[in-house]
Amino acid sequence: MRRVAIIGAGITKFMRRAQETGKELSWNAASQALFSCGMKLKDIDCVSIGTAPDAFDGVHMKGEYLSDGSGAFKKPVMRHFVGGGTGVFGPIHGFFHVASGMFDTCLVVEEEKMSSCHPHPQGAFRTIFDHTTEQPLNPTLIWIFALEMNRYMHKYGITKKEIALVSVKNKKNALDHPSAQIPENITVEDVLNSEELAWPVNRLDISPASDGAAAVILASEEVAYKYTDKPVWVSGVGWNLDTSYWATRDLCYPEYVEKAARMAYNMAGIKEPSKEIQVAEPYDPFSYKELHHMEGLQLCGKGEAAKLLVDGVTQRTGNLPCCPSGGALGVGNPIAATGMMKIIELFLQLRDEAGKRQIPGRPKVGVAQAWGDLMQVGTVVVLKRDGK
Amino acid sequence: MSTKVAIIGIGRTNARSVSPDVSYREMIFEAATKAYTDAGVTHREVESFVCNEEDFLVGYSITDEYTPDQLGAVQKPVQTVTGDFLQGLATAAMMIQAGLFKVVAVESHSKASNVKSLEEVHSFALDPMLNRPLKMSANFVAGLEMRRYMHDAGLSEENCAEVVVRAKRQAMKNPAAAWALNITSKDVLSSEAVSLPLRELDISPAADGAVVVILASEDFAKKNRPNKPVWLKGIGWCSDTPGLETRDWSDAAYARLASERAFKMAGISDPLKDIDVFEIDDTYSYKLLQHADALLFKKAGDSKTKWNELPLNPSGGSLGYGNLFEANGGIKLYEICSQLRGIAGATQLSGAKRGLAMAWRGVPTTTGVVAVLEI
Numbered sequence: 001m002r003r004v005a006i007i008g009a010g011i012t013k014f015m016r017r018a019q020e021t022g023k024e025l026s027w028n029a030a031s032q033a034l035f036s037c038g039m040k041l042k043d044i045d046c047v048s049i050g051t052a053p054d055a056f057d058g059v060h061m062k063g064e065y066l067s068d069g070s071g072a073f074k075k076p077v078m079r080h081f082v083g084g085g086t087g088v089f090g091p092i093h094g095f096f097h098v099a100s101g102m103f104d105t106c107l108v109v110e111e112e113k114m115s116s117c118h119p120h121p122q123g124a125f126r127t128i129f130d131h132t133t134e135q136p137l138n139p140t141l142i143w144i145f146a147l148e149m150n151r152y153m154h155k156y157g158i159t160k161k162e163i164a165l166v167s168v169k170n171k172k173n174a175l176d177h178p179s180a181q182i183p184e185n186i187t188v189e190d191v192l193n194s195e196e197l198a199w200p201v202n203r204l205d206i207s208p209a210s211d212g213a214a215a216v217i218l219a220s221e222e223v224a225y226k227y228t229d230k231p232v233w234v235s236g237v238g239w240n241l242d243t244s245y246w247a248t249r250d251l252c253y254p255e256y257v258e259k260a261a262r263m264a265y266n267m268a269g270i271k272e273p274s275k276e277i278q279v280a281e282p283y284d285p286f287s288y289k290e291l292h293h294m295e296g297l298q299l300c301g302k303g304e305a306a307k308l309l310v311d312g313v314t315q316r317t318g319n320l321p322c323c324p325s326g327g328a329l330g331v332g333n334p335i336a337a338t339g340m341m342k343i344i345e346l347f348l349q350l351r352d353e354a355g356k357r358q359i360p361g362r363p364k365v366g367v368a369q370a371w372g373d374l375m376q377v378g379t380v381v382v383l384k385r386d387g388k
Numbered sequence: 389m390s391t392k393v394a395i396i397g398i399g400r401t402n403a404r405s406v407s408p409d410v411s412y413r414e415m416i417f418e419a420a421t422k423a424y425t426d427a428g429v430t431h432r433e434v435e436s437f438v439c440n441e442e443d444f445l446v447g448y449s450i451t452d453e454y455t456p457d458q459l460g461a462v463q464k465p466v467q468t469v470t471g472d473f474l475q476g477l478a479t480a481a482m483m484i485q486a487g488l489f490k491v492v493a494v495e496s497h498s499k500a501s502n503v504k505s506l507e508e509v510h511s512f513a514l515d516p517m518l519n520r521p522l523k524m525s526a527n528f529v530a531g532l533e534m535r536r537y538m539h540d541a542g543l544s545e546e547n548c549a550e551v552v553v554r555a556k557r558q559a560m561k562n563p564a565a566a567w568a569l570n571i572t573s574k575d576v577l578s579s580e581a582v583s584l585p586l587r588e589l590d591i592s593p594a595a596d597g598a599v600v601v602i603l604a605s606e607d608f609a610k611k612n613r614p615n616k617p618v619w620l621k622g623i624g625w626c627s628d629t630p631g632l633e634t635r636d637w638s639d640a641a642y643a644r645l646a647s648e649r650a651f652k653m654a655g656i657s658d659p660l661k662d663i664d665v666f667e668i669d670d671t672y673s674y675k676l677l678q679h680a681d682a683l684l685f686k687k688a689g690d691s692k693t694k695w696n697e698l699p700l701n702p703s704g705g706s707l708g709y710g711n712l713f714e715a716n717g718g719i720k721l722y723e724i725c726s727q728l729r730g731i732a733g734a735t736q737l738s739g740a741k742r743g744l745a746m747a748w749r750g751v752p753t754t755t756g757v758v759a760v761l762e763i
Contacts, residue, residue: 001486001487001488002486021516021517052450053443053449053450054442054443054444054449054512055443055449057516058512058516059512059513059516060442060443060444060445060509060510060511060512060513061442061470061513061749061753062470063470063471064513064627064630064749064752064753064754064755065513065515065630067627067630068629068630068631072627073627073628073629074626074627074628074629074641074642074645075626075627076624076625076626076627076646076649077625077626077627077755078469078471078475078478078479078625079469079470079471080467080468080469080470080479081450081451081452081467081468081469081470082452082466082467082468083450083452083453089467093467093479095486096479096482096483096486096488097482099482099485099486099487099488100391100481100482100483100485100486101391101485102482102485116516124449125449127447127448127449128448128449128450128453129448131447131448237488238465239465239466239467240463240464240465240466241452241455241456241461241462241463241464241465241466241467242456242462242463243456243457243462243463244453244454244455244456244457245457255463256463259463260465263465267488372450372452373450373452373453374450374453376453377452377466
């Protein structure tokens with residue numbers, strides 16, 4: 001199989017209400033990515049665009065709308081879409097463009113402009129539910145997170161206090177991320193005392209709605225070495241989609257994340273992820289999700305992630321740093337761009353370019369994961385430095 | 389193409405103007421079942437699935453959620469490409485060529501009859517800052533383009549009307565078509581003005597339908613399959629500017645660029661000689677001529693005298709079959725595969741060995757995809 005590397009990256013600030021249009025946000029991230037490795041648009045063979053529900057931006061055929069901002073003028077371009085999993089799926093979709101041999105370079109752009117949705121982007125989420133059996137109940141997205149969080153807590157005896165530590169960790173980590181939307185030093189009490197939205201979910205358990213964009217450039221091995229001596233290899237890719245009928249699944253454990261992870265680890269030749277993965281960026285749109293996803297990613301046993309968190313193992317200085325970027329909770333959650341932010345975090349960490357966020361020990365292997373749809377899709381990418 | 393990939397199975401539901409008795413899931417299930425049977429597989433052998441839909445047309449956010457069950461794709465790698473079926477096909481081809489998959493299913497469907505205000509929904513594709521405040525409809529943009537193209541190509545309204553007449557008459561031979569009609573140019577030219585010179589009958593009417601195609605690696609395709617594989621020899625896709633203000637209104641450059649990529653991959657130097665049957669987008673009457681100019685001839689107006697003699701759109705085109713939006717490329721692919729395999733029935737042309745399917749994503753896009761197939 002042809003080897004594919006990430007050789008450049010760009011990311012905008014994540015903010016609640018950008019003045020820029022989605023096109024401009026895309027352009028911002030895409031041009032930064034080109035600049036970061038000294039490439040020009042003419043060096044880009046094709047583009048893959050990722051952006052989540054059209055209802056946020058309020059644009060139909062959003063891929064075409066964003067295409068010029070994403071540098072895809074008169075080029076082969078497609079938009080990929082797997083809900084919240086899109087941001088980590090982007091590099092996977094781009095990977096196939098290059099690994100197939102059809103192209104040598106691919107620019108992957110992830111964008112989200114949630115602020116266009118009035119009065120609040122949360123409202124758009126109502127339309128993800130089944131039109132016949134669920135929408136008449138007027139559900140919100142927070143309901144299903146509350147259901148899943150409660151199930152997870154109940155099944156494994158995990159407390160809100162323990163889960164709150166994820167918000168504390170990630171919002172603190174984000175203080176060192178230049179793109180961060182609302183990084184801050186908070187305490188467990190702050191989380192528990194924040195407004196209850198749908199028990200057991202409090203406001204500080206949730207990542208903020210956001211506008212932003214992020215992009216990476218993928219290249220074949222020969223091309224990669226022309227632009228960098230530190231290519232980061234896309235070593236494993238995996239994705240998996242569970243049934244739409246989410247109400248009939250046990251939500252305590254994300255099986256589809258496990259299957260996606262196994263597909264990626266298999267390809268990357270990773271047999272014991274809890275030992276071999278040195279840095280992880282699991283998707284954390286809600287605090288408990290980081291733990292839920294760590295377990296799906298096989299980084300620990302079922303119900304054991306909270307202990308690792310409490311023991312400090314997942315801090316930047318711990319044995320398995322999780323979300324050193326600050327995650328969605330700290331940096332912000334412009335859906336598709338968030339997943340890419342995590343990919344970029346690993347890219348920087350593996351090149352020792354993460355600045356104040358750099359984890360010690362010169363990490364070589366990292367895993368990024370995103371999640372989406374109706375508690376349904378897991379998308380996983382394993383990145384490695386220095387060979388397969 | 390470095391690794392060979394082939395279509396080993398096809399399945400679809402008939403196009404219908406309305407389908408109140410079936411849900412979209414049932415339609416997809418029918419198309420998938422037919423495709424798997426045709427390929428000699430069950431859903432279990434299919435390793436991955438690529439679905440092609442747009443949220444605003446299916447009527448809920450994150451259309452990706454509702455893709456797996458009816459395909460037999462639960463807990464498998466499933467993705468959505470919000471583009472034409474043929475872009476999904478390109479994705480599936482790249483996945484197989486990368487060496488990670490052997491069998492991938494591609495799906496798309498339209499349940500446009502569910503959309504209460506199709507033109508309004510379609511208008512959401514216009515730029516929110518620059519174009520929507522002008523309160524134009526998507527068809528208005530097509531009307532502008534038609535006027536410009538007719539001017540540059542030296543076409544009359546009668547030329548465009550002939551495209552409609554031929555397409556709808558051809559569709560009368562296709563039992564799967566939804567909008568077959570026996571009409572004359574006079575009927576087209578007296579149909580209601582939508583955005584002159586664009587009239588009602590110049591526009592492909594929306595239809596419901598689902599289509600599934602199974603793509604396989606060379607090894608898998610050659611092993612004990614019930615039917616002859618159809619090889620995907622070349623595929624190209626391209627998007628020009630999305631901006632109305634920055635485009636060439638009469639030259640379908642996107643179609644030319646997409647076809648150049650596909651022809652190069654397939655080793656085609658003279659499509660008029662090398663290709664035996666064409667399915668080219670005719671979402672609007674004039675688009676057929678505009679696309680033929682870009683794909684097969686040189687400049688605007690070249691196709692005017694020659695298009696009628698080409699082995700073109702045996703399905704009846706979108707004008708006669710129906711506009712299935714993201715599924716259009718899939719329907720064209722279905723027709724080409726049927727032609728090459730000799731199972732096209734009443735629309736069968738004789739001796740077709742190589743075919744071309746071309747899709748356009750509709751107003752206001754400049755996105756085109758071209759696939760070259762060979763048996």
